[in-house]
Amino acid sequence: DTGVSQDPRHKITKRGQNVTFRCDPISEHNRLYWYRQTLGQGPEFLTYFQNEAQLEKSRLLSDRFSAERPKGSFSTLEIQRTEQGDSAMYLCATLTLAGLNTGELFFGEGSRLTVL
């Protein structure tokens, strides 16, 4: 148990619906990341926060995706008007500033999205 909690663990939705995932990080970790993993691929970077500030977004993050981290604590990732291509595992990870020396990202167990 790395201490990074994600909810829900699995979401099944119909195309066109909106979904929201939540990540509760390890409390003292300043940086929070969202990654997406599809079958047979490694995780792909989506976006990251330093405390409450969203510092970078990947071009993979279309306008239908929005992420927030109010007050620098938990984070949410919302996908609007879901498409079948959004089906993937959405991983949250955190990193302390000290972890910049080792690269040790703490990943949560992920939220699996299935779009029918």
Added chain:
Amino acid sequence: DQQVKQNSPSLSVQEGRISILNCDYTNSMFDYFLWYKKYPAEGPTFLISISSIKDKNEDGRFTVFLNKSAKHLSLHIVPSQPGDSAVYFCAASAGSGNTGKLIFGQGTTLQVKP
């Protein structure tokens, strides 16, 4: 464009023998490399990392070798144990050290047979 490639989808070794997992990269700007392990239904967990200024880093049974001229790195696990059976991901970072913004390979599934 796959900047980090793991060309072997799977590897099977006998318990006690050496496991060697390989990774190739194309971007010469990468300056930090990491290996993560993933069990089913769990998120990836960090194993070991290496800076581009080094050619070897060792941590217990795990050693990572970096060959910058060949843009190749490998993870050696000696001796391999059945509990090492998992998917292994190679990852790279560009910029000043670790940023947490990593580019991952496709992964190699390691099976260690008792």
